[in-house]
Amino acid sequence: MKNILVATDFSDNAYCALFYATKLLASRPCTFYILNTYSELSILRGKTLPPIGGKKYLHQLEIDSKEQLTHIKHKIVLDNSNPQHRFEVISQKGDLANIITEKIETLQIDLVTMGNKGLTEAADIFFGSNTIKVANTINQCPVLAIPGELDFKPIKEIAFVTDFIKGCNKNTLAPLMYLASLCSAAIRIMHVDEKEILNETQEFNRKEIEGLFQVIEHSFHWTRSFDDKAKVIDIFLKKFEVDMYAMVNQKRGIIEKLTKEHVIKDISMYSHIPFLILPTRD
Numbered sequence: 001m002k003n004i005l006v007a008t009d010f011s012d013n014a015y016c017a018l019f020y021a022t023k024l025l026a027s028r029p030c031t032f033y034i035l036n037t038y039s040e041l042s043i044l045r046g047k048t049l050p051p052i053g054g055k056k057y058l059h060q061l062e063i064d065s066k067e068q069l070t071h072i073k074h075k076i077v078l079d080n081s082n083p084q085h086r087f088e089v090i091s092q093k094g095d096l097a098n099i100i101t102e103k104i105e106t107l108q109i110d111l112v113t114m115g116n117k118g119l120t121e122a123a124d125i126f127f128g129s130n131t132i133k134v135a136n137t138i139n140q141c142p143v144l145a146i147p148g149e150l151d152f153k154p155i156k157e158i159a160f161v162t163d164f165i166k167g168c169n170k171n172t173l174a175p176l177m178y179l180a181s182l183c184s185a186a187i188r189i190m191h192v193d194e195k196e197i198l199n200e201t202q203e204f205n206r207k208e209i210e211g212l213f214q215v216i217e218h219s220f221h222w223t224r225s226f227d228d229k230a231k232v233i234d235i236f237l238k239k240f241e242v243d244m245y246a247m248v249n250q251k252r253g254i255i256e257k258l259t260k261e262h263v264i265k266d267i268s269m270y271s272h273i274p275f276l277i278l279p280t281r282d
Contacts, residue, residue: 001025001110001178005033005103007096007134010068013115017146018072020274021113022080024152027182029084033107034072036065036089037096058093065091096130097137104140111175112138116145116275135249139279142175146274155183158276159237159245161190164198167248168205170212171281176246177216179276186217188240192229193222237273246276 004021008014018034038061069089076087092099100112114131135143158180162168180187189209198206206220223232237245 001028001030001175003031003033003107003109004111004113005035005100005107005109006113007035007037007100007130008069008072009036009130010072011115012149013146015072015075016149017113017115017144018076019079020146020150020152021111021144022076022082022085024155024179025085025182026082027084031086031088032076033103033109034069034076034087034089035099035103036069036091037094037099038062038065038091039093039095062091062093097134100134101138101140104138109141111141112143114143114145116147135277139281142279143277144274145277147272150272150274153243155179155185155243157188157240157242157244158183158185159188159190159233159240159242161192161233161245161247162209164191164202164205164209167278167280168208169281172248172278173209173212175278176276177212179244180216185243186219187213188236188242189213189218189220190233190236191220191222192232193224242273244274244276246278248278248280 004025006014006018006021008018018032021032022030038058066089069091073087073089090103103109104112112134114134116131131143131145135145158176160176167173176187179185191206210218210220221236223236233245236242
């Protein structure tokens with residue numbers, strides 16, 4: 001991972017995501033692209049509501065965006081002081097998810113990092129709406145969501161939650177294996193078991209994962225789905241004191257199911273553990 005895109009809305013959570021990424025990749029030479037987007041609906045600092053349209057207002061938003069990006073760049077250089085890391089800032093008008101998709105291609109981005117709460121989102125929302133939108137829009141690289149104002153600690157235990165149906169190939173799992181190897185972390189593969197035995201496809205994919213992870217410390221764990229998936233996963237993460245958890249994002253997949261469960265906003269795992277969202281790749 002050499003090129004990292006970090007989206008910011010200038011909240012503390014967004015800066016935390018940037019700082020976390022620099023610590024996670026401290027041993028690797030990287031370029032961090034710090035992106036801020038704005039539109040006619042953006043709210044200028046010191047204001048409560050945006051005015052209706054106007055080129056003058058958009059121009060002021062652009063100035064404000066660039067000024068705050070400059071401030072963040074200076075701050076992270078002081079806080080990080082890693083000679084292997086380089087920082088670039090990008091201010092652009094438009095939709096966040098669309099611009100990120102564009103930048104992934106033009107800048108050859110390997111990882112997108114975001115905070116999971118923004119300036120305008122309530123504290124009890126488990127996962128920022130912008131982060132969900134970005135994760136569901138892009139399919140070129142993984143998204144790492146960093147919760148709250150999390151202090152970095154070394155990654156020793158990573159949970160990979162899977163249904164053994166899709167996303168079990170090398171291309172999809174490469175970012176997960178990279179981070180596990182980088183951090184010398186163990187991967188705990190968790191399957192929420194809705195049926196007593198795996199079908200033929202699931203068993204094939206389980207063996208595929210076992211082969212891919214053979215040089216990484218790992219273990220398989222089956223959990224019966226007696227309760228809602230969110231609670232079952234939460235218990236598992238606490239049991240293994242997981243430092244990061246990962247899932248493969250797919251249409252009508254587990255992430256989509258979890259985001260529709262109202263209980264999620266009360267589950268501590270979504271507030272305290274970094275979440276690696278892997279795009280499905282063939």
